[in-house]
Amino acid sequence: MASVKSPGLILKKIPFSDSSLILKVFTRESGLITLIAKGAKRPKSRFSGLLDFFTLDQFVYPEKSKSEIHTLMEAGLIRDFPRLKSDPARQSLGHVFMELYLKYVAEPAQSHPHYEMLLERLEQIDEADDPAFDPVLHLCDFLLGLCAVSGFSPQFSECVQCGRPATGFRVRMDPDLGGPVCAACAGAGAGGIAFPGRLLRWLGRLQEMGIRAGRLPRDEESQAEAFLLSFLGKHAGGARPMKTLDFYHEMLETF
Ligand SMILES: [Zn+2]
Structure with a gap:
């Protein structure tokens, strides 16, 4: 599946189910998008320590999604604003x-x-x-x-x-x-x-x-x-x- 890699800034976080987070992110490549970070609230999540406010992160998500909500595939820290x-x-x-x-x-x-x-x-x-x-x-x-x-x-x-x-x-x-x-x-x-x-x-x-x-x-x-x-x-x-x-x-x- 083709994916997009883009820097972005998290504008809003909404808890979803017991373990996931829905994020509103302003990305450079796609503008304002909604991402779901599955399992992000679990302690051993691959997103743990990431997805804070006031950080610039790299987001990887599918180029096309069936719904308005894209599944976050990978994330990485670019820089933070201490x-x-x-x-x-x-x-x-x-x-x-x-x-x-x-x-x-x-x-x-x-x-x-x-x-x-x-x-x-x-x-x-x-x-x-x-x-x-x-x-x-x-x-x-x-x-x-x-x-x-x-x-x-x-x-x-x-x-x-x-x-x-x-x-x-x-x-x-x-x-x-x-x-x-x-x-x-x-x-x-x-x-x-x-x-x-x-x-x-x-x-x-x-x-x-x-x-x-x-x-x-x-x-x-x-x-x-x-x-x-x-x-x-x-x-x-x-x-x-x-x-x-x-x-x-x-x-x-x-x-
Ligand atoms: Zn006048």
Whole structure:
């Protein structure tokens, strides 16, 4: 039987029967797939010590399966992310990244850019220095990256309605249209989220250069996070409840 060998990242593990595990894995070659690791929970399983979260593994599975669930034939460790595994703050953020893929990327989503982005962003939070580690910065960067690889990006430089440069303070971000609406177009009592100009410029830099854009005060970054989540929801078929966000927001209180 022809098989596929592909690196991949485990996004979710579901216990199945007494001894097996069902895995949602984002693979480089096949996108998001479901694998069953038979006997993986037995102590002497050939998968023992493998199949952890926050590791990059090599997966071997049949090229074609009768069902949607492919049988995992072999697995091997390529590398792990030690700080992601041991630091609860980084871990809570990593789980948000993984759930965003599960909720907003439609299976099978065979896409190298999606795979590369997830891998690169997990590497980034694994490698980030402690004093400078800013989870909200990383999450905003991740959300912008996910929008970009999915083909819908917000913009932060001009009014989405009249095209005037959006540099003033009285701009409103419109998650439907994906950009700022100037004070004149917004009119009185218009909806959307009011954004200070500084936050708009920061989002523009973040989109251009990633986390090197630097930090803003936490409350402003959180405003950007809420906008980007709402933008993603609107453009990816509706907002989905996210379990991991609650824990991540609790963790934020501690760092
Ligand atoms: Zn306008």
